[in-house]
Amino acid sequence: MARKEKFTDEALWKIALTYKHEFTSVTSWNHFAKEKGLPHSQTFIQRFGKWNELKEKLNVKSNKQHRPQKYERDELITILAAHKGAFRTIHAWNQYANKNKLPSANVFERHLGAEEIERITGYQSQLSEASYKEIILKHFPNSPPTVSQWKNLSKDESDLPSFSTIIRKFDSWEKMKRVVYYYNKDRY
Known part of the structure; x- marks a missing residue:
């Protein structure tokens, strides 16, 4: 097991300033630090606070793009x-x-x-199977659409359910075609 070195805050800060261009992400820093024999990111975090706060203290741009926004x-x-x-x-x-x-x-x-x-x-996420059948038949009354045909149509008409929504409702595209087009309509 690797020997754990004790670093003073001053020594850590000097390392951080020297290699601040390597303070991109925790993963990148840890890879770089391992190669160079430098302290792990957790050492910096324990002493100086959150990673992005440390980057701000170093005047290194923080990439918040990958962090989802939190909503109340x-x-x-x-x-x-x-x-x-x-x-x-x-x-x-x-x-x-x-x-x-x-x-x-x-x-x-x-x-x-x-x-x-x-x-x-007023949006109802769970339309009935009959509602989906009606929507599909309105656009393809005589024969079932292919997935590509439906994708193209739903891109142009944003009120239509996506092909993946239809698959979730019917369990598969093939099952949708059987239910909507091939079963005897009198059975329903």
């Missing part, structure tokens, strides 16, 4: 209420949210739940 429940409710007209489908919302730098539908569902989303927006 009340903030999410306010955002959703202000933009509820855009919440027509998950796909439509996510496109709108991406363009407007808003949280994805997944964030709302995780923090608020489907019932709260429905209460605020």
Whole structure:
């Protein structure tokens, strides 16, 4: 096992200043530090606080791009209420949210739940199988669409469910085709 060296705060700070260009991410630093025999990132974190705070003290740009934004429940409710007209489908919302730098539908569902989303927006995430059949038949009345055909159509018409939503509802694309097009309509 490697010998643990004790570093003074001054010695650590001098190392940090000397190699500040290597303070990009914890993983990158640890790889570099291991090669050079320098202290592990945890040593710096224990002495100087969070990694990004240390980078700020060193005047090294912090890459916060990979960190998801944290939202409070009340903030999410306010955002959703202000933009509820855009919440027509998950796909439509996510496109709108991406363009407007808003949280994805997944964030709302995780923090608020489907019932709260429905209460605020009127959007019902769980359409019945019959509703999906109606939507599909409206656009392809005579024969089932291929996945590519549906993807192209749903890109152009954001109110349509995505192909993955249809697969989740019917368990597979093939099963959707059997249910929507091939079963005797009198059975339902």
